[in-house]
Amino acid sequence: MSEAERADLLLQIYYYMRLTRAMEDRTRTLFLQGRIVGGVYTAQGHEATTVGAAMTLRDGDCIVPQHRDLGMHLVRGVSPRAVMCQWLARGNAPTLGRDGQLHIGDMHQGVVPMISMLGESLPVACGVALVMKMRRRSTVVLASCGDGATSTGAFHEALNFAAVQRLPVVFLIENNGYAYSTPNARQFAIEQLAQRAVAYGMPGESVDGNDVLAVMEAVERAVAHARSGRGPALVECRTFRVRGHSEADKADYVPPALREEWLARDPIKRFEGYLTAQGLLSAERRREIEARVRAVVDDAVAFAEASPPPDPATVADYVFAPDGPIAIVGEPGATDPRYVNALDTRTGRPFCTMSQVEEAVTQL
Amino acid sequence: MTAVTYLEAISQAIREEMRRDESVFLLGEDVGTYGGAFKVSAGFLEEFGPERVIDTPMSETAIIGSAVGAALMGMRPIAEMQYIDFITCGFDQIVNMACKMYWRSGIPLPLVIRGPAGGGTHGGPFHSASPEAWFFHTPGIKVVMPATTYDAKGLLKAAIRDNNPVLYLEHKLLYRLPELREELPSEDYIVPLGKAIIRRRGRHMTMLTYGAMVHQCLKAAEQLASEDGLAVEVVDLRSLTPLDRQTIKESVMRTNKVLIVHEDTLTGGVGAELAALLAEELFDYLDGPIMRVAAPDAPYPYAPPLEMAYLPGVERIVAVARQLAAY
Numbered sequence: 005m006s007e008a009e010r011a012d013l014l015l016q017i018y019y020y021m022r023l024t025r026a027m028e029d030r031t032r033t034l035f036l037q038g039r040i041v042g043g044v045y046t047a048q049g050h051e052a053t054t055v056g057a058a059m060t061l062r063d064g065d066c067i068v069p070q071h072r073d074l075g076m077h078l079v080r081g082v083s084p085r086a087v088m089c090q091w092l093a094r095g096n097a098p099t100l101g102r103d104g105q106l107h108i109g110d111m112h113q114g115v116v117p118m119i120s121m122l123g124e125s126l127p128v129a130c131g132v133a134l135v136m137k138m139r140r141r142s143t144v145v146l147a148s149c150g151d152g153a154t155s156t157g158a159f160h161e162a163l164n165f166a167a168v169q170r171l172p173v174v175f176l177i178e179n180n181g182y183a184y185s186t187p188n189a190r191q192f193a194i195e196q197l198a199q200r201a202v203a204y205g206m207p208g209e210s211v212d213g214n215d216v217l218a219v220m221e222a223v224e225r226a227v228a229h230a231r232s233g234r235g236p237a238l239v240e241c242r243t244f245r246v247r248g249h250s251e252a253d254k255a256d257y258v259p260p261a262l263r264e265e266w267l268a269r270d271p272i273k274r275f276e277g278y279l280t281a282q283g284l285l286s287a288e289r290r291r292e293i294e295a296r297v298r299a300v301v302d303d304a305v306a307f308a309e310a311s312p313p314p315d316p317a318t319v320a321d322y323v324f325a326p327d328g329p330i331a332i333v334g335e336p337g338a339t340d341p342r343y344v345n346a347l348d349t350r351t352g353r354p355f356c357t358m359s360q361v362e363e364a365v366t367q368l
Numbered sequence: 369m370t371a372v373t374y375l376e377a378i379s380q381a382i383r384e385e386m387r388r389d390e391s392v393f394l395l396g397e398d399v400g401t402y403g404g405a406f407k408v409s410a411g412f413l414e415e416f417g418p419e420r421v422i423d424t425p426m427s428e429t430a431i432i433g434s435a436v437g438a439a440l441m442g443m444r445p446i447a448e449m450q451y452i453d454f455i456t457c458g459f460d461q462i463v464n465m466a467c468k469m470y471w472r473s474g475i476p477l478p479l480v481i482r483g484p485a486g487g488g489t490h491g492g493p494f495h496s497a498s499p500e501a502w503f504f505h506t507p508g509i510k511v512v513m514p515a516t517t518y519d520a521k522g523l524l525k526a527a528i529r530d531n532n533p534v535l536y537l538e539h540k541l542l543y544r545l546p547e548l549r550e551e552l553p554s555e556d557y558i559v560p561l562g563k564a565i566i567r568r569r570g571r572h573m574t575m576l577t578y579g580a581m582v583h584q585c586l587k588a589a590e591q592l593a594s595e596d597g598l599a600v601e602v603v604d605l606r607s608l609t610p611l612d613r614q615t616i617k618e619s620v621m622r623t624n625k626v627l628i629v630h631e632d633t634l635t636g637g638v639g640a641e642l643a644a645l646l647a648e649e650l651f652d653y654l655d656g657p658i659m660r661v662a663a664p665d666a667p668y669p670y671a672p673p674l675e676m677a678y679l680p681g682v683e684r685i686v687a688v689a690r691q692l693a694a695y
Contacts, residue, residue: 098473102471103472107472108473109473109475110473111441111442111475116437116440117469117472117473117475119465120464121460121465124433124464125465127427127430127432127434127436127437127461128437128440128461130430130434130437131435131438131445132437132441133437134422134437134438135441135443136441137419158430158433161425161427161429164425164427165425165430168425169422322470322474323470323471324508324510324531325476325477325478326476328531330476330478330531332443333441338442344476345476348474
């Protein structure tokens, strides 16, 4: 990688971290204004983990995100407009208003839709990886979960199955100290969650989840391992959720000093310091990026607010998929409209319409 | 051509679909080297290799979850539950992950979950379940229960080709019953999901049933014909979801009396929904109460006398049918 390419990559990372934070900040404002009907779950403090991990992926790779993984969605090309439509329960949201928050996904973009039963997405990640292995693709799945989800049976079944089948999956644990209000000490009795990897026969490491470059390096190692056919790997990112489980949670179970300690380690400020010291982030460049981020968020909110709510007459629709041939995602013909999974049969539109408007981030 | 068993028909359906379509594959406990606990997949590993006949760890959540992931990629996985009772261990993957996937994401999920269900083999409370009502109640999954060898093959082929999650419940008592041996067509055929079939015509009452109980009802109908001169119509539902409301209603409109028979427990069972449907829509056509014969509200027992008392048999069906006929 040339110096100019590296500079460009680092600024892209910074852009996505800022965009993730800005999207969530705006969502919080919308929530306080009563414009969001359900709960709001943000991930302030996780930006280095989610953006850093997703930046290691290539075309054809998949992510299996959880509820605090907006950064991953954005890096993988999910449109801020789609996210805002989802949060504001609009009729053209990816779930057509049937579900909220980050419960969105599109296999054509390599994003598996999550469900609220955390940990349950991990066996699904194994199935996606199983197909990649069958197709000899050398693509990988990045599947994330929190510290709380590591207590579920699904987590253990998935890791064990992936290891036995040598599936190309990277399990990313975002250990943010608390599962809702339950601290690590009441969730597991080991030193580091990366130790879990040993029991399943896969490499595991634990990194500072607030250091985006350290996250990238660790996830890159894990991805390389998975991509080379040697099976799954695990990365634990130690981070912190500096806000509550949801915006309805004041998180007064967190000792104030602990929160202060982590606020001082804010991943965006840290990375900003690094970029400035490296001479890559001038005041002018920083203002440019800020303006770009604000424009994208403003556009997403305006688009969502101009979008109509779902039609109540459709409440019992789309329970079953129609008949017709289904193509293999990623294989020739998968985007052929004659296949039922090329177009969203609920709307008749291609799945990715809402991401078409995105700017090329490399223009920064 | 030789007559095959119900189990061989299931095996043929999977093998033929795997030959026809490379996206079909099988995964489950002991399905590979051993050929499955009941030998449904005997010989499959040799023919299709370990990537399409996957021996899994003892992990129903991983089996069903992986099948969901593979289906999201456009494959058509068949997940075997060694005994259908164990489906509870993968319940969340079905009701929260699979059943809601198309509805909320628009991505079709062509997935079959199949396994041996039903009692009569002294399996006891953990190897005999009739779990259909749990899933009959859940939108987003089709539920199929074949009663004959012809249907076992045709319905399974239709299930594999369907673009939705399908729960295919095989009655293990029927697996090797000699009287169910049948010569099957040599050409490819399917039995469409959502179509009931009238197994026996009659004008005095309709028996609505499915699965192994179809045969009990047919025997009961035979006895009622010879001993009471009653002509009983027996409707085999074949698919519970989608439910063939039209065939059900047409039959009841002709006979004006209805007896619902299922092996699953009574309260909140499929029969309750059928009864409600008929009460709501065909009240004027009914010449008697809608009656039900089902298992008592208790788990499947193990000891033969208990199991005999538990399973709806010809004697109980005949007795209740006589009450209804006399009404």
